[in-house]
Each structure stands twice: as structure tokens, then as C-alpha cells.
Amino acid sequence: MTPGDVLGVTAVGVVxxxxxxxVPQAMTGRPLVAAFVGGWIAGSPIxxxxxxxxxxxxxxxxxxxxxxxxxxxxxxxxxAGALFQPGPDGVFATPFWPWxxxxxxxxxxxxxxxxxxxxxxxxxxxxxxxxxxxxxDAGDPRALIGLQAWGFVRDAGRAALLTLVALLLGGFxxxxxxxxxxxxxxxxxxxxxxxxxxxxxxxxxxxxxxGKTARWLVAGVGAGLAGALLxx
Amino acid sequence: xxVSQRAIPGFAVTTARLFGIQSAFSYERMLxxxxxxxxxxxxxxxxxxxxxxxxxxxxxxxxxxxxxxPYFASIAVGAxxxxxxxxEAPERVERMRTALCGPLGALGDRLIWAGWLPACxxxxxxxxxxxxxxxGVAAFLVLYNVVHVVLRVWGLxxxxxxxxxxxxxxxxxLLRQGLVSVGPLAALAxxxxxxxxxxxxxxxxxxxxxxxxxxLTVVVGTVLFVVVLQRLHARLSGLGLxxxxxxxxxxxGVVWP
Numbered sequence: 489m490t491p492g493d494v495l496g497v498t499a500v501g502v503v504x505x506x507x508x509x510x511v512p513q514a515m516t517g518r519p520l521v522a523a524f525v526g527g528w529i530a531g532s533p534i535x536x537x538x539x540x541x542x543x544x545x546x547x548x549x550x551x552x553x554x555x556x557x558x559x560x561x562x563x564x565x566x567x568a569g570a571l572f573q574p575g576p577d578g579v580f581a582t583p584f585w586p587w588x589x590x591x592x593x594x595x596x597x598x599x600x601x602x603x604x605x606x607x608x609x610x611x612x613x614x615x616x617x618x619x620x621x622x623x624x625d626a627g628d629p630r631a632l633i634g635l636q637a638w639g640f641v642r643d644a645g646r647a648a649l650l651t652l653v654a655l656l657l658g659g660f661x662x663x664x665x666x667x668x669x670x671x672x673x674x675x676x677x678x679x680x681x682x683x684x685x686x687x688x689x690x691x692x693x694x695x696x697x698x699g700k701t702a703r704w705l706v707a708g709v710g711a712g713l714a715g716a717l718l719x720x
Numbered sequence: 721x722x723v724s725q726r727a728i729p730g731f732a733v734t735t736a737r738l739f740g741i742q743s744a745f746s747y748e749r750m751l752x753x754x755x756x757x758x759x760x761x762x763x764x765x766x767x768x769x770x771x772x773x774x775x776x777x778x779x780x781x782x783x784x785x786x787x788x789x790p791y792f793a794s795i796a797v798g799a800x801x802x803x804x805x806x807x808e809a810p811e812r813v814e815r816m817r818t819a820l821c822g823p824l825g826a827l828g829d830r831l832i833w834a835g836w837l838p839a840c841x842x843x844x845x846x847x848x849x850x851x852x853x854x855x856g857v858a859a860f861l862v863l864y865n866v867v868h869v870v871l872r873v874w875g876l877x878x879x880x881x882x883x884x885x886x887x888x889x890x891x892x893x894l895l896r897q898g899l900v901s902v903g904p905l906a907a908l909a910x911x912x913x914x915x916x917x918x919x920x921x922x923x924x925x926x927x928x929x930x931x932x933x934x935x936l937t938v939v940v941g942t943v944l945f946v947v948v949l950q951r952l953h954a955r956l957s958g959l960g961l962x963x964x965x966x967x968x969x970x971x972x973g974v975v976w977p
Binding site: 712 | 834837844848849854909910911914915921939963
């Protein structure tokens with residue numbers, strides 16, 4: 489990956505990172521979108537899309553409700569999409585499933601870390617508000633603009649840092665793990681898919697398996713099974 | 721002093737600022753600072769009254785604690801601006817802001833976070849599995865954001881029209897119908913997406929002859945995962961359990977003899 493690629497991925501990481509809370513909450517930080525864009529920057533959007541789909545199953549559990557702490561999937565998804573790429577000959581240099589498992593685990597850890605970093609940003613915003621309390625109580629519009637602008641800067645810095653951690657440190661660790669893999673690749677495949685499907689299925693169960701929506705969930709699963717057999 | 725319902729001064733700037741209403745999110749004021757920032761352009765006519773004191777007082781009031789779903793906060797922004805420009809008593813304006821927090825939060829959580837968002841994501845996933853690739857991603861973004869943007873803009877206008885009588889806007893027929901329909905829609909879409917995604921992802925890495933053996937293994941693993949999560953839900957999130965499972969697999973895969 490060239491320095492230009494790192495810069496491009498980090499810039500996209502900032503855009504999708506600030507999207508979650510700060511601006512504009514357009515869901516560009518969903519793994520489906522972010523990893524696809526990361527893969528596109530690195531040269532193979534289809535593999536970015538593949539890891540994005542897997543990460544999206546984990547993200548289905550996340551409800552970004554108010555003051556609760558929740559993972560930030562955007563920056564690590566961009567990084568994972570950029571890293572999960574075949575060589576120039578179209579073949580993966582590292583075993584496919586161990587590499588996917590390692591990157592998904594790294595992305596999950598960084599997303600979880602992102603939730604804590606978001607918490608720190610919100611606390612820093614609170615401290616800044618206390619410092620400007622007199623101006624706010626006096627109805628000074630410049631205080632509002634300053635607080636909004638610095639809130640954006642803090643969140644952008646957080647997103648950039650998370651993207652770089654996932655891309656450089658996480659990428660290195662994932663590479664080492666995949667290179668050292670000794671078990672059957674099926675172990676990695678079953679672990680990553682069972683975990684992803686398990687999180688998504690548990691989230692669907694929690695949200696929709698009661699009352700009127702339960703029958704719609706069952707109907708959906710039936711339709712999905714038919715679709716998987718016939719078309720996928 | 722009454723204000724025309726047809727002209728909304730600063731409407732475009734306020735609309736733009738609504739997208740950043742959470743920029744200075746804090747646990748003390750939640751969306752309060754963003755609320756004040758967004759409503760400020762609508763309050764500018766007050767600068768011409770009494771040397772600007774009503775403008776500064778209103779801005780200070782509107783920058784205090786406020787918490788709601790970020791999309792539906794636009795209703796409160798419009799209503800608060802209208803009430804301030806109409807010269808309503810400050811305590812009545814504050815009471816309205818406080819009263820709107822719960823309903824607007826609950827409405828957004830049900831309609832968007834637990835309904836429209838999962839429905840759109842699931843539809844995007846289904847399209848990707850059917851071969852739409854990047855177009856599936858684009859379809860998700862466009863579909864989701866049409867409703868997102870319409871809600872922000874409509875909310876501002878609805879709040880502005882209603883002023884202190886804003887509770888009527890929450891009973892809009894489309895919102896009521898949306899609350900009825902979005903749950904089943906999301907359940908159907910998410911239910912359909914899960915098996916299709918599994919088939920699609922497994923298919924990427926294996927020949928068809930091997931797919932179904934792995935498919936069944938993963939389904940059994942998924943069921944076990946859900947059962948464990950149901951039992952431990954209060955103590956462990958799905959992501960937490962997933963990280964434990966994947967971490968154990970990584971350690972096992974690396975130290976395998």
C-alpha cells in the first residue's frame with residue numbers, strides 16, 4: 489500500500505467516522521458502504537464489499553441510541569476493505585479465510601475501541617462547554633459556532649486515529665496471524681461466519697421475534713432460504 | 721408579534737445546520753449546543769428588537785439541555801423558533817422543549833434505528849447477494865437518505881407551522897402509518913438477508929460442492945451462538961461474545977500442532 493493509499497483511506501475514514509454522530513448521519517459509516525469504498529481505493533471493490541457484508545452482520549446489532557456507548561464501524565471498515573485485497577495476479581498471498589477472520593477480528597476490536605474514543609470526545613465537548621458557559625448564558629452565537637467547530641475537529645481526529653490504527657497496526661497484526669495459521673482454513677471460516685451470523689441472528693431475534701413482527705421475520709427467513717437456494 | 725407561515729427566514733441555513741446538530745454532543749447538554757446553533761438563523765429577526773436582548777435570551781435558552789433523535793429534533797427546532805418569534809413566554813417555550821425530548825426520541829428510535837435503518841441495510845445486503853455489487857450499496861444509501869432528508873426538512877417546516885401546538889405534528893398520518901409498517905418491513909428484510917448473505921459469502925471462497933457442508937456447520941454454530949447470547953445478554957453484548965469466539969479461533973489456529 490502506497491503512502492497515497494494510506495492518505496486516501498484515512499481521508500475516507502474521517503468522512504465515515506464523523507458521519508456516525510457529528511455530521512451528517514447519512515450512514516456512510518455502515519460497513520457495507522465504508523468497506524466497499526476502502527476496497528475501491530485499494531483496487532478491488534468486490535473484496536471490500538465481501539468483508540463489508542460480513543462486518544455489516546455484526547453492525548446490525550448496533551443501535552446508535554443517544555448517550556449509550558456503541559461501536560464505531562466506519563473507520564475500521566474502510567481499513568479492512570482496503571487491506572482485504574488479492575495480489576496483482578488476483579490470488580490472495582495469505583490463506584483466504586484466516587486472513588478474513590484476522591481482519592474481521594481487528595475491525596471488531598477497533599470498532600469497540602471507537603466507542604470508547606467517542607465517549608472521550610463527548611466528555612471533552614462537555615469540558616469545553618463548561619469553559620464557555622458564561623458566553624453561552626449570555627447568548628453569544630460565536631460560542632456556539634466555536635463549540636460546534638471544535639466538536640467536529642475532535643471527532644475528525646478520533647476517526648483519523650482509528651483508521652490509522654486499524655490500517656497500520658491492525659493490518660500488521662492480522663498479517664502475522666494469517667501467516668502463522670496452522671489449522672484448517674475451515675476453522676477460520678466457521679468461526680467468522682458463525683460469529684457474524686450469530687450476532688445478526690441474535691439482534692434480529694431481540695428486535696423482531698415478538699408480537700406481530702415475529703411472523704414477518706419467519707416469512708423473511710423462509711424467503712431468504714429460498715433465495716439462497718435459487719439465486720445466490 | 722406574529723410571523724408569516726409562508727416565509728421562514730434562515731430556513732436554508734438552519735436546514736444545513738440540522739445535519740450537524742450533534743457536533744458538540746456532550747453528556748451535560750446532549751444536543752443542546754447543536755440545537756442552539758441550528759435555531760440561531762431563525763432567531764435573527766429578534767436582533768432588531770430591544771437592542772438584541774430577546775435574541776440573546778432566546779439563544780441562551782435554546783442552547784440548554786435537549787435530547788431527541790437527531791432527525792426528529794428538527795421538529796423541535798422549528799417549533800421553538802416559531803414560539804420565540806411569536807413572543808411566547810420563556811417558561812412555556814422551555815416547557816415545550818422539555819416535553820418534546822421523550823416523544824421525539826422514542827419516535828426516532830422505533831421508526832429509524834429499529835425500523836427503517838435495518839430494513840434498508842438488509843435490502844442493500846439482499847441486492848448485493850443477487851449480484852448488484854456496488855449498486856446494492858448505492859441503493860441502500862439513496863433509499864435510506866431520501867427518508868432521512870425528507871424527515872429533517874419536513875420536521876423543520878412542521879414545527880415552524882405549529883409552534884407551541886407542535887404535538888399535533890407527531891400525529892401526522894404518515895408517521896402513524898410508518899410506525900405500523902416499518903417493524904414488519906424490517907423483520908421481513910432482515911430475515912431474508914441473513915440466509916442469502918450466508919450463501920453468498922460462503923460461495924465466494926469455496927466450490928459449490930463444498931458449500932452446503934459448511935453452510936450447515938455455520939447454521940449450527942449460529943444457533944448455538946444465539947442461545948448462549950440469549951442467556952448471557954445482560955452481561956455480554958453480541959460483539960463481545962463474537963470477539964471471544966473469534967479470538968479463541970485465532971489462538972487455536974496459530975498454535976495448532
